[in-house]
Amino acid sequence: MKGETIKAHSAIVAAGSPVLSAMFQHDFEEYRTRVVDIADTSPQVFQQLLQYFYTEMTPDIEKEDITLDLLIAADKYGVDALKNDCSIIL
Numbered sequence: 459m460k461g462e463t464i465k466a467h468s469a470i471v472a473a474g475s476p477v478l479s480a481m482f483q484h485d486f487e488e489y490r491t492r493v494v495d496i497a498d499t500s501p502q503v504f505q506q507l508l509q510y511f512y513t514e515m516t517p518d519i520e521k522e523d524i525t526l527d528l529l530i531a532a533d534k535y536g537v538d539a540l541k542n543d544c545s546i547i548l
Contacts, residue, residue: 462501466508474511475535498534503527510540520547 471494472479480486481494496504506516506528518524529544531537 464501464504464508466511470511471508474507475537477535499527499531503531507531507535507537507540510537514539516540516543519543 468482472482478494499507502518503524506518506524510516510532516528519528525544525547529541529548532541532544
């Protein structure tokens with residue numbers, strides 16, 4: 459994400475996303491390093507995704523400039539409930 463580092467608990471991230479969970483459980487680089495390079499979304503969108511993993515809420519979900527990108531991220535990482543929430547708002 460453009461050189462920015464965002465720290466999170468791998469267990470929380472893995473519980474929130476089946477895609478990220480697979481990265482942490484199998485013989486991927488993420489399994490060994492415990493670091494995931496997210497290159498296709500902005501830090502603010504990924505922060506909202508992490509917020510959802512921790513609290514099942516996304517404070518910025520109704521902001522026009524973030525909802526569509528959050529929907530795309532939720533779809534990519536298999537977060538169906540968040541994808542549904544974004545779809546309703548859009």
